[in-house]
C-alpha cells in the first residue's frame with residue numbers, strides 16, 4: 259500500500275475494501291464501547307488553509323479515540339517557508355500529517371518530502387476522505403453490492419465529484435454527473451476514469467435522463483471554497499440543477515439524498531429534500547469519523 263492518502267485512485271479495489279470494512283468494524287466497536295487505542299501515543303499534525311467543521315472535528319476526535327492526539331496548524335503553505343521545509347520539520351515531531359490546501363500540488367509535495375504519512379483532507383482537486391465516508395453510508399443504506407447501484411452527482415464537477423470518479427475507477431459503482439455545459443470536471447481525470455472503470459460512467463446536461471434509476475442523488479455547493487467571486491454567476495448557471503422534489507421525482511422512489519455539507523438550503527438543495535426522510539447527509543458526516551479512523555489506523559501503523 260502507498261504511504262499517503264492523497265487520491266482514491268492510488269489504491270487497489272482490495273485496499274479500498276479494507277478501509278471500508280475497517281471503518282465498519284471501528285464504528286461497531288465505538289458503538290459497543292470497546293476501546294481501540296491503535297495509535298497509542300501518536301500525534302497527527304492538522305494543516306488547514308481553508309475553513310472546516312466536519313474534517314477538523316472528526317480528525318481530532320478520531321485520533322483521540324485511537325489513543326493519539328493532534329496539533330493544529332493554521333497556515334498558508336509555501337508562504338513563510340517552503341513546503342519541503344514544513345515537511346522536513348513535521349516529520350521530526352509527529353507521526354502523520356493531515357492537510358487541507360488550496361493547491362493540490364502542495365499536498366503532493368508534502369507527501370514526497372515527508373517520510374511520514376500525509377492525508378489529503380481536501381484540495382481544490384480532490385476530497386478522498388469524504389467519498390470513503392459516503393460509500394460507507396451508501397453500504398449501510400443500500401447493501402454491500404455496490405456494482406448494482408447508481409449514484410447521480412448533480413452540480414459542479416468539482417473536488418468531491420473527482421473523488422467519486424476516482425472511486426468508481428477502482429470499484430465498480432455506476433456514476434452519472436449531471437451538470438451544466440463547461441462544468442464537467444478535470445478532463446484528465448474524466449478520460450482516465452472512462453478507460454479504467456468497469457461500471458457505467460456518464461456525463462449529461464439533462465437532469466431527467468441523468469437521474470433515471472438513481473439509487474442516490476448527491477449534490478455539493480455550486481461555488482467551492484476559493485470560488486467565492488464566481489458565486490453569483492454560478493447561481494444563475496446552476497439554477498436548473500437544484501435538487502428539489504421535481505428532480506428527486508426522476509430518481510428511484512427510495513433514492514437517498516446525499517450531501518457532503520456544508521449545504522446552502524434554497525440553492526443547490528431545497529430544505530424539503532435535505533431535511534426530508536431520504537436524506538442521509540448527517541450519516542455521511544458521522545461516518546467521516548469512522549472512515550478516517552480506518553485510514554489513520556492503517557497508514558500510521560495501528561493495523562496491518
Ligand code: CP
Nearest residue numbers: 310311312313518519
Ligand atoms: N464535508 C466537509 O469536508 O466538511 P468541512 O468543510 O466542514 O470539513
Ligand code: NVA
Nearest residue numbers: 416478482483518519
Ligand atoms: N466542494 C466543496 C466541498 C466542501 C466540503 C469545497 O471545496 O468547498
